[in-house]
Amino acid sequence: SVLDAHRHKDMIKGEQIVICGGGLSGCDCALELAMEYGKKPVIVEMMDKLAPKMIMMNRASMQRMLKEQNIEVYTGCRVEKVEDGRVSILDKDNxxxxxxxxxxxxxFGMRSDNLLADALEKKYGWRVRTVGDCNQIGRVGLAIREGYFAGSTIDE
Incomplete structure (x- = not known):
């Protein structure tokens, strides 16, 4: 998974790395592998563009960096199968x-893990504030605002 790739670089073998999913996490992973570890990542994304929910200015910078690092990108393609050191992909025309x-x-994407937040909210009610990725993954500006409002409502 993309989380394993970030946490355990020793799991990443060889130079040719295929990243299945071109959202924020997949693009970030590709850039990290190319820039910091000299790998040759390829991104396969089912949508027509990378990280479609990313803030426009950030996406423009990211796309420039992907191009500078010569990272191959296949948009509008889906992963069909993975086997024997190969990834088979299909484009829109099959x-x-x-x-x-x-x-x-x-x-391929992530979901919030709200088990702890839900348990705390059940125990402490309205005093619990959830911010950041447990509300909406990848919205940094939103997380900052949520954190500000959570902090401004803390009871003394």
């Missing part, structure tokens, strides 16, 4: 391509 992969990273 044309099949095969990508060589020493390591495959799943970055």
């Amino acid at each position: 044309n099949r391509s095969t990508l060589r992969a020493d390591t495959v990273i799943s970055a």
Whole structure:
């Protein structure tokens, strides 16, 4: 997974890395692998553009950096199968391509894990504030605002 790739670099073998998913996490992972570790990541994204929910200015910078790092990007393609060091992908017209992969990273998306927040809210009620990724993953500006408002309502 993309989280494993961030936490355990020793799990990433070889140079040819296929990242399945071109959202914020997948793009960030590709840039980190290329810039800091000299890998050659490829991003496969089912949507027509990368990180469609990303703030426009940030996405423009990210796309520039992906281009500068010569990171291959396949948009409008879905992963069909992964086997024997290869990732088979299909484009919108059902044309099949095969990508060589020493390591495959799943970055298909993430969901909030609210178990702890829900348990705390059940115990402490309205005093519990959830901010950041447990509300909406990847919205940094929103997390900052939520954190500000949570902090401004703390009882003394």
